[in-house]
Amino acid sequence: MKEPVVGDAAVAAPVKPAIHPIAQKVIAEAKRIVDSGYQEGPNNDTIFGKWFGLNYNPWCAMFVSWCFKEAGASHLIASQSSKGFASCTYGMKHFANKGQLVPIAQAQPGDIVFFNFDNDTSDAEHVGVVISNDKKKKILNTAEGNTSAPANKKGSQSNGDGAYFKARPYSYCFVVARPNWDAPAPKKAPAKKAAPAKPAAKKTSGGGSAKPAQVK
Numbered sequence: 222m223k224e225p226v227v228g229d230a231a232v233a234a235p236v237k238p239a240i241h242p243i244a245q246k247v248i249a250e251a252k253r254i255v256d257s258g259y260q261e262g263p264n265n266d267t268i269f270g271k272w273f274g275l276n277y278n279p280w281c282a283m284f285v286s287w288c289f290k291e292a293g294a295s296h297l298i299a300s301q302s303s304k305g306f307a308s309c310t311y312g313m314k315h316f317a318n319k320g321q322l323v324p325i326a327q328a329q330p331g332d333i334v335f336f337n338f339d340n341d342t343s344d345a346e347h348v349g350v351v352i353s354n355d356k357k358k359k360i361l362n363t364a365e366g367n368t369s370a371p372a373n374k375k376g377s378q379s380n381g382d383g384a385y386f387k388a389r390p391y392s393y394c395f396v397v398a399r400p401n402w403d404a405p406a407p408k409k410a411p412a413k414k415a416a417p418a419k420p421a422a423k424k425t426s427g428g429g430s431a432k433p434a435q436v437k
Contacts, residue, residue: 241402244331246292251350251364254284260383261367269366275307279380281348282307284366285333288350289400296407297400298333309335309345316398328354328361328397337395338378345395347379349387359391 240248261267261280269283270276272290286305289298298305300315313335316322328334328351335345349365366384369376376382 240330243292243294243402247288247294247331247350248352250288250291254366255364255384255386273304273307278307279367281365281367281379282309282312284384285348285350297402297404309348312348313345313396313398321398321400322396323399325391325394325397326356329399333398334361334363334389335395335398336379336389336393338393351397352386361389361391361394363387363389
């Protein structure tokens with residue numbers, strides 16, 4: 222029998238990174254919308270477009286921005302406006318400029334994944350929220366808005382009719398962005414105090430302004 226060596230310790234299993242509380246809230250909202258079976262109205266009429274102020278437009282990015290808003294974290298993705306971003310390419314460049322892109326294989330729940338389906342590396346066509354990363358199969362499981370149901374193989378992937386869970390091969394993923402989850406929200410500027418009102422001039426019984434008494 223081998224004698225135990227002092228100082229020997231069992232090799233611990235790798236610890237999975239904890240999901241940040243804000244990321245959990247983003248995921249929860251994305252799942253809620255998909256589970257509700259959300260469908261757009263005619264011509265991209267959505268609650269997301271109405272909220273962002275760009276209704277009747279492709280809304281995948283506004284879906285992501287909405288999820289962050291519901292998590293109380295719009296400040297983490299405020300690029301195109303204080304609400305977030307409505308353009309995939311604009312949002313992608315914002316995260317790139319902030320140094321917040323991570324390798325696709327290192328994607329974590331709550332990250333933002335941008336897609337490109339036509340091999341055009343000049344822009345991003347679509348965006349969603351990462352739910353999980355299957356590294357063995359090289360697939361990102363996501364929640365996305367403005368896409369087609371998984372069973373609809375011929376439907377548009379970047380301008381579909383609703384919100385769905387998708388399983389995206391790494392080959393479709395353009396870049397993955399991870400917001401700085403711990404960045405504080407900007408402080409609101411204090412409201413300016415109104416200037417005190419000037420006292421009204423006293424009037425005499427004859428209707429004219431009263432003259433100050435003369436000092437003798």
